[in-house]
Amino acid sequence: MTTADVLARARRGPRRRHAVVVATLLALVVGLGLVRALLGDYRVSLPDAVRILGGADLPGASFVLMESTLPRAVMAVLAGAAFGAAGGAFQVLLRNPLASPDVLGITLGASAGAVVATVPLGLRGTPVTLSALAGAVLAAALILSQAGGRGGATGRMVLVGVALAAGLSAVVHWVLVRASIHQAQDAMVWLSGSLNSVSWNEIARLLALDALLLPPLLVLARRLPVLGLGDDLAAGLGVRVGRVRVGVTVLVVALVASATAVVGPVAFVGFLCGPIARRLVPGRPAVGVAALVGAVVVLGADHLAAYGIPGTALPVGVVTGLLGAPVLLWMLGGRTTSGEGR
Amino acid sequence: MTMTRTTAAPSRLRADAVRLGYDGRVVVDGVTLAVPTARTTVVVGPNGCGKSTLLRGLGRLLRPRGGSVLLDGDEIGSLPTREVARRIGLLPQQPVVPEGVTVLELVERGRHPHSGLFRTWSRDDEEAVAAALERTELVDLAAVPVDSLSGGQRQRVWLAMALAQATPLLLLDEPTSFLDIAHQLDVLDLVRSLCDDAGTTVVMVLHDLAMAARYADHLVAMRDGRVVTEGSPAHVVTPAVIRDVFGVDATVLVDPDSGAPVIIPRRRTP
Numbered sequence: 001m002t003t004a005d006v007l008a009r010a011r012r013g014p015r016r017r018h019a020v021v022v023a024t025l026l027a028l029v030v031g032l033g034l035v036r037a038l039l040g041d042y043r044v045s046l047p048d049a050v051r052i053l054g055g056a057d058l059p060g061a062s063f064v065l066m067e068s069t070l071p072r073a074v075m076a077v078l079a080g081a082a083f084g085a086a087g088g089a090f091q092v093l094l095r096n097p098l099a100s101p102d103v104l105g106i107t108l109g110a111s112a113g114a115v116v117a118t119v120p121l122g123l124r125g126t127p128v129t130l131s132a133l134a135g136a137v138l139a140a141a142l143i144l145s146q147a148g149g150r151g152g153a154t155g156r157m158v159l160v161g162v163a164l165a166a167g168l169s170a171v172v173h174w175v176l177v178r179a180s181i182h183q184a185q186d187a188m189v190w191l192s193g194s195l196n197s198v199s200w201n202e203i204a205r206l207l208a209l210d211a212l213l214l215p216p217l218l219v220l221a222r223r224l225p226v227l228g229l230g231d232d233l234a235a236g237l238g239v240r241v242g243r244v245r246v247g248v249t250v251l252v253v254a255l256v257a258s259a260t261a262v263v264g265p266v267a268f269v270g271f272l273c274g275p276i277a278r279r280l281v282p283g284r285p286a287v288g289v290a291a292l293v294g295a296v297v298v299l300g301a302d303h304l305a306a307y308g309i310p311g312t313a314l315p316v317g318v319v320t321g322l323l324g325a326p327v328l329l330w331m332l333g334g335r336t337t338s339g340e341g342r
Numbered sequence: 343m344t345m346t347r348t349t350a351a352p353s354r355l356r357a358d359a360v361r362l363g364y365d366g367r368v369v370v371d372g373v374t375l376a377v378p379t380a381r382t383t384v385v386v387g388p389n390g391c392g393k394s395t396l397l398r399g400l401g402r403l404l405r406p407r408g409g410s411v412l413l414d415g416d417e418i419g420s421l422p423t424r425e426v427a428r429r430i431g432l433l434p435q436q437p438v439v440p441e442g443v444t445v446l447e448l449v450e451r452g453r454h455p456h457s458g459l460f461r462t463w464s465r466d467d468e469e470a471v472a473a474a475l476e477r478t479e480l481v482d483l484a485a486v487p488v489d490s491l492s493g494g495q496r497q498r499v500w501l502a503m504a505l506a507q508a509t510p511l512l513l514l515d516e517p518t519s520f521l522d523i524a525h526q527l528d529v530l531d532l533v534r535s536l537c538d539d540a541g542t543t544v545v546m547v548l549h550d551l552a553m554a555a556r557y558a559d560h561l562v563a564m565r566d567g568r569v570v571t572e573g574s575p576a577h578v579v580t581p582a583v584i585r586d587v588f589g590v591d592a593t594v595l596v597d598p599d600s601g602a603p604v605i606i607p608r609r610r611t612p
Binding site for chain 2: 003004006007009010011013014095225226228229230232233235236237238239240278282283
């Protein structure tokens with residue numbers, strides 16, 4: 001067997017695996033999306049759904065599908081993909097599985113921004129998104145400012161991020177304590193991450209932002225395999241490490257802030273999707289796969305949250321939070337996930 | 343195999359009174375060095391003497407605070423990163439092994455400087471990767487995850503990646519650290535053969551003076567951020583230099599096979 005044959009064979013396995021994983025996840029997104037949209041408390045048949053989408057007005061079914069279940073399904077996909085891609089990319093960028101935006105306080109920055117805009121200032125809609133973005137940007141800027149200097153830059157960024165998260169959650173609590181009961185309850189539902197009241201307007205806004213931010217993130221992610229070898233080696237291979245780091249961070253922050261502003265900080269999604277994706281396709285940064293995993297996780301979790309306990313509709317973030325803990329343990333039980341320190 | 347090493351090509355990489363450091367600390371203080379082309383240059387010196395820092399400066403990982411580093415006559419900091427990466431391959435001391443990456447995938451990353459943002463894998467890329475794997479005898483391990491390999495095999499993978507980069511200059515920081523003596527010889531023989539067969543210019547940091555004396559064409563001895571002396575191993579490895587640089591009294595013999603100096607350390611200089 002010649003070298004060329006050996007190399008071709010060595011590539012075949014991972015490539016096939018990647019294709020199968022992507023196809024399966026796409027099928028799951030479509031399948032779970034249909035389940036979420038059609039199989040609620042009020043069931044809509046597939047032919048009816050097609051007729052409704054075609055413009056027919058079926059009493060009851062039209063309202064349930066168009067005003068409740070379908071927007072939730074679509075929003076679950078958009079938000080899940082945003083959280084998944086952002087989390088997966090950030091973990092690979094910082095070479096640390098703990099370094100997802102929700103652990104590092106970027107998501108909390110967005111939450112703090114949104115809560116401050118909502119509760120004391122009484123704002124709604126776009127100003128809340130902007131305020132969430134401002135909070136996330138401030139948090140990320142603080143984390144990124146620790147990237148300079150020699151050696152353990154990524155380690156320092158993670159530590160600062162964790163400290164920041166603690167501080168920001170104090171800000172959120174402080175605002176809530178000063179709020180009226182009614183405001184606080186609204187804010188709490190949003191803070192636990194919820195698809196309860198999504199509108200087509202919000203969907204259009206997040207769709208536009210996803211379409212704007214995800215493609216460049218996927219293109220930049222092609223630099224991540226080289227960056228994963230360490231800053232020095234990456235620079236030696238011609239990667240402008242600082243620029244890639246800033247570029248990925250900007251996109252991650254924007255994605256997290258846009259999704260958080262609409263559905264709240266859905267717990268653990270950013271943190272979970274990267275490790276799951278990298279298990280599914282080992283040896284790759286798998287940002288695209290992480291986005292698909294995010295969509296699947298949020299869709300599935302929202303369905304469980306709505307119908308898992310009869311008569312009780314939970315916010316989706318409660319379910320992802322509950323799922324998060326065992327998955328984290330499962331990750332710890334496997335081989336060590338950090339490549340650093342060896 | 344004896345090669346006459348008299349007709350030296352002009353140096354492609356040189357440091358001119360370069361000062362390098364981190365934060366407030368100056369680590370390399372005014373080093374001038376012309377790296378001999380198509381030769382193996384080894385930098386030696388005690389821990390903390392600035393040898394790795396000098397290598398980082400030569401590879402553009404550190405911006406000089408004074409003086410300059412010139413690659414083919416151009417200030418290295420003024421060249422595009424990718425352009426430098428096509429001419430200088432660089433292996434830091436402890437690169438990160440990403441989880442689950444196969445040998446082939448890692449070696450393929452060595453082709454990064456030759457590809458664009460929307461790259462297509464070219465025939466050149468394929469040939470360079472195949473040649474690198476053959477040269478390092480890693481073809482049979484191509485599909486194996488790097489994190490499951492032994493230290494010696496891993497070091498060969500990193501070298502294969504640097505070979506796939508196919509640069510005329512190669513900077514290696516302690517390529518034999520943590521390897522047993524057989525694997526040290528393996529790695530150093532491979533590096534030596536790159537220089538002898540392919541005419542690659544190698545600059546290597548080694549802390550083992552005996553290995554350095556054996557594999558170097560050109561030896562640079564550093565202490566406290568400065569070059570104490572440089573030249574052929576026979577010229578540099580003398581009891582006086584060893585005492586001056588390492589603070590050790592030693593006897594120097596001549597290896598009857600290779601003619602390289604052999605060091606027998608006696609005691610720390612009081």
